[in-house]
Each structure stands twice: as structure tokens, then as C-alpha cells.
Amino acid sequence: MADSSCLAVEVSGLEFRNPVLTASGTFGYGLEFEQFFPLSRLGGFCTKGLSLLPMAGTAPGRIHETPAGMLNAIGLENVGVEGFIEDKLPHLTRCDTRIIANVLGKTIEEFVEIARRLDPIQLVSALELNISCPNISEGGIHFGHDPRMTHKVVASVRSATSKPVWVKLSPNVTDVTVFARACEEAGADAITLINTYVGMSIDVDKRRPMLSNTTGGLSGPAIRPLAVRLVREVYQTVNIPVIGIGGISNARDALEFLIAGARAVQVGTANFVDPCAAIKVIDGLEEHCRRHNISDINELVGSLQVEEGQFFYY
Amino acid sequence: MADSSCLAVEVSGLEFRNPVLTASGTFGYGLEFEQFFPLSRLGGFCTKGLSLLPMAGTAPGRIHETPAGMLNAIGLENVGVEGFIEDKLPHLTRCDTRIIANVLGKTIEEFVEIARRLDPIQLVSALELNISCPNISEGGIHFGHDPRMTHKVVASVRSATSKPVWVKLSPNVTDVTVFARACEEAGADAITLINTYVGMSIDVDKRRPMLSNTTGGLSGPAIRPLAVRLVREVYQTVNIPVIGIGGISNARDALEFLIAGARAVQVGTANFVDPCAAIKVIDGLEEHCRRHNISDINELVGSLQVEEGQFFYY
Amino acid sequence: MAQVLEAPVLQRIVLPRDNFLLELEAPSMAPEIRPGQFVMAAPCDGLSLPNPLLKRALAVYSVAGKGGAPSRIQLLLKVIGDGTRRLADAQPGSTLGLVGPLGNGFDLEAGKGRINLILAGGIGIASVLLLAEQLARAGEVVELLYGARSERDLVGISDFEKLDIPVLVTTEDGSRGEKGLITEGLKRCLERFPREHLNLYTCGPNPMMQAVSRLAVEHGIPCQISVETKMACGFGVCLGCSIKTLDSYRLACTHGPVFQAETFVWEGENPSSEDTLRRQAGSSSSRRRTGLSHG
Amino acid sequence: MAQVLEAPVLQRIVLPRDNFLLELEAPSMAPEIRPGQFVMAAPCDGLSLPNPLLKRALAVYSVAGKGGAPSRIQLLLKVIGDGTRRLADAQPGSTLGLVGPLGNGFDLEAGKGRINLILAGGIGIASVLLLAEQLARAGEVVELLYGARSERDLVGISDFEKLDIPVLVTTEDGSRGEKGLITEGLKRCLERFPREHLNLYTCGPNPMMQAVSRLAVEHGIPCQISVETKMACGFGVCLGCSIKTLDSYRLACTHGPVFQAETFVWEGENPSSEDTLRRQAGSSSSRRRTGLSHG
């Protein structure tokens, strides 16, 4: 059922059996989910952000739930690129799904070095550059808030790897299309968006931030309307494919992104709420295609019909 | 009880009996709420955005509910500044609360002209410049996304009125502090934030936007963590007072803003959910002060305690 | 004057096809209700945030109470999405948060001395029981034309029969009454009764009300429609519930939810200025005209 | 191997002070539960979005079933905020969404041949019934020290008494048992029993567990603590539930929720490198040492 071909999509030269991936930082290194479903059901998954060296992350007090969402400041705790290659990948050789390595450097050189190390790794289908993490002080969001830096890091990684390069954009900017264009010009193969919005919650009795890091990234259904709009804007701006993320919990949510212009989607926070959320999204998309007689889900991509000019009375 | 002096605050030279106002566009012209409670309970209220001429707003399909929030594209339907002065204000002469005129122009000249017309009106305590409405194509957000334009419109209005000038900022920018500083330098008396985030929802069966205007502004609890963080940033940047808005439904929510640095708050979308929401916020603040032995709510303003430097392990 | 209150749920009756009847204790509100008015409602569940966030508009189906002024109100609702799902789950002993009464309701004057046809589609029935009751009590001629997909979707018929109001049922699958659309029933009424004596009220899905409106306007019969829009507040401050009339946008909550069919512009309709003039002419003449027949 | 399932609520028992016991049908999960493990839980309410969004961690209080393998699990919960409010509202006939069993649970080996003192504070009792049961069944010496604010906050005592486990109650207001804090009870035990024969388990509010830990570490008594943190997933992927140990951050969900008192760093504690060395030394020695007394 899940493999029925009506859901197949192509992104950056790669075939995906369906347009549903799971988002970086919400799916561990994939292994943790094998107890819930075969990873081969997925279009693919994005690893937790990998840095050159392992990182321990921020102090306890890393998450806080908010209305229809959550704040996180994990501080990119991860096993490092070598740890991933040596300790995690050997267990993934038979997972039969596309693995996207989400990577993060503090400098361009680090980004390039990580890309080089992953380049020979067959099991990794593509790189997703996280230039948008709000939770570390160096790197991350710095590359994502200055279009020249964005261009530079993308171009550098592009020339350091033979794999498709996806760039994950920050929504915390005035005009995301500027960054999308910079990525396209620098040779990116796809744009993924959105990463989280910077936010903050306060314990009003203690008068202290809920997170040890003071601020964190807001994810979940709360931000979905913002993400859908940004995906639409980027879809209208660039020619490379767009991968939509932000508050997707079910097939209806995923369809919003596809119709807005996303070639594929990623399920994030919903994996915490229901470990099988991504599978439900896939099943729901197939059901939708059946009900609406859609033989190829690509028909839906960018199919939003917008009414002509609204008129205002004065 | 409500008038107990522990809640009194001063903003831009004006005394408010409590720090709870109601937000523009969510409280009509005040009159609609007289059936629910005496307006004198409030610190004050902000009128629906007033333009030079009346506006009919956008076509039907103006609102859509989203997780813990709602999108709106009202298109600034309003009676116009003259309509307000002639038809609404006469009924407000005995409301005994502060009226803040939220105003909006398509050009600097319009802003100035509206300010001039309101200048002699005693009942209006202050002007709140809406340079951040996402739902009209001219004016509004254009002034809010270019710091030079922000400076220009604020300085122009500042010299056209003797009333305090508050400026309402857009959150849809990379760095809101740039705009806050521009306002301060141009002579603004207070900063109010946030206005809504631009978002979009899609009817996936019809493949059409849920709003006739395609995009709309996201408000409600969903955006509160984002608003709290922006208020904190602006509080740390400027010396003029900050008025916090965004998803406040109860006293706890309001306290987050006060502790983050807001001198006063505005209740918006919650007025729709419960017409008495603002009153509950006021009662809850008083209760909080009593429970925590706070004799002056100003003690709380900006009282957030942030831990020193977090350490990361590598 | 609308009130804000928490009303205890006294009774919850499960009806076929996801329809529910809730009876609430609301002694301050019940006597104030006029036919066609509505409340904004949501369960009080003790959570810090309601889900969905916004209350939902529900017509007051009926008011009740032993002797003297009514003290209870009844809501009849069909589960569509999350808002109605949560309302339908409200158990006796729990309470609903209400704001109301809201809206203008139906103009009963227009029905004086007329043959009043009430056309209800589906859950639209919820808006018209009080109307039927008051018209009947005032001695006016009233008939209910009630259309639904299937027999099991019909709710509340006995409440109308108790008032001795003739009920003409049409179902799309013919499982009860005439098979077909309610407009077929209306067309037959147009043959049965002199048009100039007719007065219509309608509440139901948009396509049905649009079809009824078209017939009414074509034949110059006054017709009041009770429309459904998304509403955030229900009392005129969010400006979110606008609908289009021939000369301006209006708010469904405070100007409506009842509008005249002649001046209402349906979604997708784009009346040319000619149409506008014709319909406006028709509208004023239909109001003045009394003994005139279009044949 | 954790499972994802929808478990029907069979029974809901209302206890004093906002405590509730829920019994669920979960035949595939019940036999897998080890003492100290937990589930992530939320009601299935048919809405398109859960509210709150995230499930809540709940210890498995007990498992039950007629003959053979257990088929039901019991959750004991106290209403704190929205998450536990909604769980407590779950009626028989409804279902809970569960993920579990999760976490490593208690190390029962450590209790072999020891005098096992279980120190529970408040709703912390929920994590230790299965532990007590299995220790008792294995023939180990077990005593429960149970502290709460007041008599009415004590829940489940009879479940321990049924197992013939001595229960030593302390309440802050003295309404039942000894008046005072649970650490007073512990101090008396330290006098009653040879320390080198003791083994502690504790679950309760952080300040209580911190005090218990301090006593245990001071006296070189092994002590397992079951900690509570905010959890988004419960199975090791959000990395949100980290706690600090002397040498690294650890995940409360997959590395815990049970940790050794000696290596656990409490909020606010900032062990100097000296402390660290001392405690690490203490910790390894306390494990090796058997006949040594600190006086």
C-alpha cells in the first residue's frame, strides 16, 4: 500500500518512494524508530544535526511545551560526524530508506570538512545544511541571517561534495526569498524550510526562563500557517525544489505544504506526540489520492488556486 | 478591587490604573464591550485601526482558525478617523478609561493628517501607529520593514501631535531591535509589539487559500513565545517603555510579558474567546500580587533572572 | 444585550447521524432569546487553553421551563469538526461557556397575514423551531419544508408536529417524504399558493439557500435567509464574518445572521451593475407590492 | 521494544486530593513492564489536535490480569496541570494512546540480600509498587517509607500492606504517622539497621529525593532515584529530558528514569571538581565496601 507509485517524487535527482521524510532532531539517527515501524515505509529521514566533533548540548531545562507547540534548546547534542559514521550507520545498512545527513558547522571550513567526510558514504543520499539553528552561538543561524554568508557556505559545500546539497532555511528573517535565491545561485539542489522560530517562555513564579538557554526554537502545529506561507513564497521564487516543514501532524497538514509548492515534506515534532505520525501521514496521502482520483501526487505540488485581485471598498 | 493601586503603571507620561489594555482590531471602538463590563475596569483600549477615509475591508473569507491561533485578513475595515470622532467618540465621553487611537496611513502625509485631526480630541490619550499591518498592500507593513521609513513616519507624526506616540512593530523582520531603535531616535514615546505574523492556510480539498486575501495575520496563544522573546529583546535595547502583545489569555500570560520587560500589555484574540478575558487578566494580576506580596506591579517589569553563561560539553 | 455565562448541561440526547441535543440551565438568557438568534458556545473543561480556541456559533433551538419565563435553552447540533465534536461530548453535570443572545434573528413582522413557508436543510432546522413556534402562536399560517440527505438525517420533526405545523419532507434518497431537493417542494408550493401571499424563511447549506433565494427573487417573494459564516467573536468586533450584499459588506453576526435574499450576494456570484439594479428594483417592489402576481 | 497502542480504559477510580487510578486493557504491553518503567500517555479524543500537544509520562503503578500473563495496567496519577487533568478525565469506555514500556526501571539486583528501604514522596508512590512487589516476591526484606503533606494525600497504602510490606508513614502536618519529613524516618532507619546492609530506592519531589540522596551518599548507602523531568518523546529522540551526572548529561527517559544518587547532579548543585572526585570515590567505594561503617 505505502509503496504504491502514486506517491513517488523526485527531489534533487533522487527518487523517493513517497514525499514524507522525518525532520532532523526529531528522529534521532533513525534507529530509535525501528521498534515502531520499518524505516522502509518512509520517503527518508534526516539525521540529528551532525557537527565535526560530538557535542553535549545545553544544560538541563531544554524543552518547554507551549500552546500547540514546544520550545527546544537542545544545543545540538550529537555524536559528531565520525560517531555517526562509525556507530550509527553500520546499523542502518539494511534500513532501505533514504538517509539525509543534516549537518552543521561553526565555520565554513567545518561545513566543508563534514561534507568531505560524508562524501564517500554511500548510505547518505544527500546533505541538509542547517544554517538556521537558533540555539548555538556560533555558526548555525549566523549563516542563515546574512545572504552573502549563505551563498558562501552553500557554494563551498557544493564544491566539496558530489551529493545533492539541501539547505535548511531560518524563518526568522524579513524576506526568506532573498536567502532562497542565494542558495539557488550558489548551487543548492533543494531548499528545506522551515527551521524553528526563536521564542521564549517564562516561569512567572520563579521569574526565570523555562529554558536553561533562555531562548529556544518554537516548533509544532502552532507555526504551521507561517511555514505554509514561507514555502509558498520560496516556491514562487526559485526553480529548485522546496521541502516543506512545520507543524505537520497528519495528511491534511502535509497536503497544505504540497499544494503550496513543496515537492516533499518533513514531519518533526509530531514524531514525539505519536511515533507513527509519519506513517499516518503517508497512509493519509495515499487515501487522499485515491479519494480524489489523483494518480500522481506531483499533480498537487504547487496547485494552489488563488483568486484574482480582491477589491476593497473605500 | 480592580482599582487597587498596586497595579497602576505609567507609560509615556500617562497614568494607567492597571497595565492591561485591549488590542486594536479586537475591541471594536470599545462600545461593543459595554454590554459585558464597564470600560473603566481597563487600563485602556486601542481602537480598531483608523484610516483617513473609511475602509470596507477585504472580501468575505476573512478569518480562519489555526492551532491555538487564528489568521485574519480584515483589510482594516474601519469607519475612518472622522467617523470615529463623529459617530463613536460621543458615546465614549463617560467611559472613564484611556482611549488609544490606533492609526494607519498609506502615506506619511496620511499618517500626519490623521494625527492632526486627532490632536485636539481630549478623549484620545495617545496615538498608536500601526506600521505593521500585514493585510493591506500600501502603507502598513511597508513602513514597518524599512528602518528609515519607520524613522521618517514616526518623526513626522511626532512633530504633528502633542499626544504621546506609540509605535506598533511588526514581528516579521530579522531584527526587531533595529526598528525599535529607529522609533526611539525618531521620538516615539513607547513601542508596542507584536502585531501579527504573516501566515496562510489552505483548503486542501478545494486547493484554495482559506482567506480571500490568500495570506493573513496569525494571532493568539500560538505566537506568545515568539512575542515574549521579542518584547525581551526590545526591552533590552531601548529606554522608552515597551507594551507587550501576543496571545495573552490570562494573568499568567500577561506576567510573562511584564517579567520580560513590558510596562503594560494588550489583550487581543482572547477578547473573542471570552469577552471578559481582559478583566480576568486584571483580576489575576491583582491576585498574583497579593499572593507574592508585591505592592507595586512595576517591581515585576523586566525582573527576569537569567542564569549566567551556560556551559556546553564538547 | 448579550451576556457571558457558564451554563450547566442538564440533558444530552444522542440523535442519529452525529446529531445531539443539549439542554442548558440559563435562566438569565432564556427569556431574552428571539427566533433566529444564536449563542457562541464552548465547553468549560478546566484546561488553561480551549481547543479549538474559538467558540462556535449555535442557534438556540428552543427554550423551556416550567411556568412563567423560560429558564432553559436547547441547542441542536451536528458534529462537523473539532468545535462541534467537543460540544457534543459535553456531559450532564458539565458546563458550557456561552455568549449570547447574539444576532438580530428573523423579522416576524414580514410574516403577518402571509402564508409562511419555512425551508430548512439539514441541521438548518436548529434555527427555525422558535420561529415556527412564534409564528404559529401568533396565528399565522406556517408550513415547514424540510430537506435532508436521508431519513436518518431528519431531526426534530416531532417538535414541529407538536405545534400542529404541517411538515413536508424531501430526502435526496427518497427514504422519507418526496425524493429530491427541497426546491422541488418549494416549486410545488409556488403552484399551490398565490405567490403574493407567500413569505419565506430559510436556513440550511449554502447551495440550498442559494437555490431557494433564486426562486424567491425570481418570483418576487420576500425571503429571509439565515447564513452561516466562520465567526471568531459573534458580537461585531473581529469583523471576520463579513458577507457581501448588493451595496456593502455586512457582518453576519450583528447585521445578520438573517438577511434578505434579494440583496444577498452568494460566494461566486458577481452581480453586474445591471443585476444589481434589477435586483434592487425587484427587492423594493417586492416589498411594496402585495396583490401583484408574476403569473 | 516499546509499543504504540490505544488502550481502552476499564476503570477509573477517584481518589482524594485529585488523585486518580486508571486501569487499562493492554494485553501486549502489560507482561513487558519492569518495575520503574513508564509510559507516555494521552487520551484519544477524536480531535484533530491533542491539547496539550505532548503526551505525559506516567509510571506503571501495577499490572493485573486473571491467571497467566497480566493483561491490564494501572496508572496512578495526580492532577497537576493540563496534561494530567485530561488523563484524569478519561472515562471507562474511552481509550488512551500509549507509548511504552519506556525507560530502564530499577536495578533489583542491587537489592539482593539487602534491607531494601523504598522512600516515596507524594505521587512518587506510583513508581514503586511494582518494585516493592517484585522485591518482596523474591524474598528480599522491603520496607516502605511514605511521606506526604497530609493524610489525605496518601494513596495506595493498602496495596503495599497486601504484600505484607511494612509501611512507615510520615506526614508534614502529623495527620497520620510521624509528623515531619520522610528524611526523619530515614534517619531513624539508619539507626535501626546496619548501614552496610541497606539499599535505598526513592521517588518523589526533587527536594525530598535530593535530601534522601544526600543522606545516602554521606552514609555510603547505595541509592537509586527515579527522576522526573519534562519529556517530549520518552524514547530518546528529542534529547529534551537531559539531566546532569558527574561526568555527562544523560537522558532521563532512556538512560533513566532511575539513576544512582551518587552520580546525579541536582539542579542548583554545582559540584566542584573536588566534590566530583570525592563523590566518585565515595560512589565506587560504597559499591565495593561492605563491612565498613562511617560511624
Ligand SMILES: Cc1cc2nc3c(=O)[nH]c(=O)nc-3n(C[C@H](O)[C@H](O)[C@H](O)COP(=O)(O)OP(=O)(O)OC[C@H]3O[C@@H](n4cnc5c(N)ncnc54)[C@H](O)[C@@H]3O)c2cc1C
Ligand atoms: C449563526 C450560526 C448558527 C449556527 N447554528 C448551528 C446550530 O444550531 N447547530 C449546528 O450544528 N451548527 C450550527 N452552526 C455551525 C457551527 O457553528 C459550526 O461552526 C460548524 O458546524 C463547524 O464547526 P466545527 O468546529 O465543528 O468544524 P470546524 O473544525 O470549524 O470545520 C471542520 C471542517 O468542516 C468545514 N465546515 C464548516 N462548516 C461546515 C458546514 N456547515 N458543513 C460542512 N462543512 C463545514 C470547515 O471548513 C472545515 O473544513 C451555526 C453557525 C452559525 C454561523
Ligand SMILES: Cc1cc2nc3c(=O)[nH]c(=O)nc-3n(C[C@H](O)[C@H](O)[C@H](O)COP(=O)(O)OP(=O)(O)OC[C@H]3O[C@@H](n4cnc5c(N)ncnc54)[C@H](O)[C@@H]3O)c2cc1C
Ligand atoms: C518518568 C516519569 C514518570 C512519572 N510518573 C507519574 C505518575 O505515575 N503519576 C503522576 O501523577 N505523575 C507522574 N509523572 C509526572 C507527570 O508526567 C506530569 O508531567 C506532571 O504531573 C505535570 O504534567 P501536567 O500536564 O499535569 O502539568 P503541566 O501543565 O505540564 O505543568 C503544570 C505546572 O506544574 C509544574 N509542574 C510540573 N510537574 C510538577 C510536579 N511534579 N509538581 C509540581 N509542579 C509541577 C509545571 O512546571 C507547570 O508550571 C511522571 C513523570 C516522569 C518524567
Ligand SMILES: Cc1cc2nc3c(=O)[nH]c(=O)nc-3n(C[C@H](O)[C@H](O)[C@H](O)COP(=O)(O)O)c2cc1C
Ligand atoms: C527537539 C528538536 C530538535 C531539533 N534539532 C534540529 C537539528 O539538529 N537540525 C535541524 O536542522 N533542525 C532541528 N530541529 C528543527 C526540525 O527539524 C524542524 O525544522 C522544526 O521542528 C519544524 O518542524 P515541526 O514543527 O514539524 O517540528 C529540531 C526540532 C526540535 C523540536
Ligand SMILES: Cc1cc2nc3c(=O)[nH]c(=O)nc-3n(C[C@H](O)[C@H](O)[C@H](O)COP(=O)(O)O)c2cc1C
Ligand atoms: C481580527 C484582528 C484584527 C486586527 N486589527 C488590527 C488593527 O486594526 N490594527 C493593529 O494595529 N492591530 C490589529 N490586530 C493585531 C492585534 O492588535 C494584536 O497585535 C495581535 O492580534 C496579537 O495579539 P493577540 O495574539 O493577543 O491577538 C488585529 C488582530 C486581529 C486578530
Ligand code: FES
Ligand atoms: S463574528 Fe466577529 S464580527 Fe462577526
Ligand code: FES
Ligand atoms: S524525552 Fe525525548 S529524549 Fe527523553
